[in-house]
Amino acid sequence: MLIVFLITFLVAAAVGQSWFHRRLRRPELLRRLSLIAGSTLLVANLCCFVTDAPEFWRTADLTATLGGMAALGVAMTALHTGGVPARQPRRVLAIGAHPDDLELACGGTLAKFVDSGHEVQGLVMSDGKRGGDALERSLDARRGAAFMGLSGMSHHNFTDTELSRHSQEMVAVIEGAIARFNPDIILTHSNHDQHQDHQAVHQATLRAARQHHSILCYESPSATRDFSPSVFVDIDDYMDAKVQAVRMHSDQLGKPYMTPERVRGIASFRGGQARRRVAEAYEPVRLLSTELEKL
Numbered sequence: 001m002l003i004v005f006l007i008t009f010l011v012a013a014a015v016g017q018s019w020f021h022r023r024l025r026r027p028e029l030l031r032r033l034s035l036i037a038g039s040t041l042l043v044a045n046l047c048c049f050v051t052d053a054p055e056f057w058r059t060a061d062l063t064a065t066l067g068g069m070a071a072l073g074v075a076m077t078a079l080h081t082g083g084v085p086a087r088q089p090r091r092v093l094a095i096g097a098h099p100d101d102l103e104l105a106c107g108g109t110l111a112k113f114v115d116s117g118h119e120v121q122g123l124v125m126s127d128g129k130r131g132g133d134a135l136e137r138s139l140d141a142r143r144g145a146a147f148m149g150l151s152g153m154s155h156h157n158f159t160d161t162e163l164s165r166h167s168q169e170m171v172a173v174i175e176g177a178i179a180r181f182n183p184d185i186i187l188t189h190s191n192h193d194q195h196q197d198h199q200a201v202h203q204a205t206l207r208a209a210r211q212h213h214s215i216l217c218y219e220s221p222s223a224t225r226d227f228s229p230s231v232f233v234d235i236d237d238y239m240d241a242k243v244q245a246v247r248m249h250s251d252q253l254g255k256p257y258m259t260p261e262r263v264r265g266i267a268s269f270r271g272g273q274a275r276r277r278v279a280e281a282y283e284p285v286r287l288l289s290t291e292l293e294k295l
């Protein structure tokens with residue numbers, strides 16, 4: 001019985017790890033079920049030690065064993081294989097101004113792309129120290145990128161809230177990333193955004209990617225009412241992943257736009273526009289139709 005108990009707790013611990021967590025359809029539910037089952041087994045084991053009643057021992061042993069098997073069964077049946085495998089993997093470069101921008105705006109899309117076999121890399125321009133602890137935010141960005149499955153994350157320390165002063169340097173950084181990574185699609189901030197840093201990154205991206213054929217602008221919480229998307233990504237299987245990715249930014253969880261309710265609400269609103277349950281929305285600057293078909 002001790003072995004069953006240990007296995008159950010290992011499953012519960014594994015569910016807490018991002019690499020396993022990301023492949024679950026209902027990770028939170030499974031984690032709670034596994035922890036409840038493990039706790040039940042712990043109590044049952046302790047009872048076996050402190051009582052010598054044979055009948056009770058057998059009952060507790062049976063209960064614990066069944067509980068462990070049930071937890072494992074739930075873990076196995078809840079395994080989710082991710083998105084539809086891509087016939088032709090593409091490279092996607094996602095560019096954000098601040099450490100949490102990518103998770104908030106396109107976290108579901110990026111996780112879905114990764115699970116479909118596409119390669120995704122991130123580029124963040126500032127450490128966001130005006131909005132929190134710079135080191136913590138930088139670490140959170142790396143945790144978020146790892147959770148979504150990005151193959152690379154480049155983090156720069158241009159001055160937070162004053163990115164427009166660094167437009168030339170940002171253009172050079174983005175040009176370098178495009179030259180190295182050769183992305184098929186570029187994701188960036190929209191011009192319809194009231195945050196000056198987001199606008200600065202949008203402009204820098206358009207200048208750096210002036211020869212690129214496919215640029216999509218994502219929706220940040222600071223997007224204005226003029227944000228008018230016409231491209232949508234169904235994130236029905238990735239809503240929980242997006243919420244979890246946003247929660248990686250522990251330094252920012254007090255902000256109203258970081259709450260699961262707000263994140264899910266925006267996705268639900270965009271999902272209604274896309275005639276889906278939940279979606280992330282994009283304004284295309286320009287988009288080669290063949291690139292979209294291959295995603």
Ligand SMILES: [Zn+2]
Binds near residue numbers: 098101198220
């Ligand atoms: Zn931002």
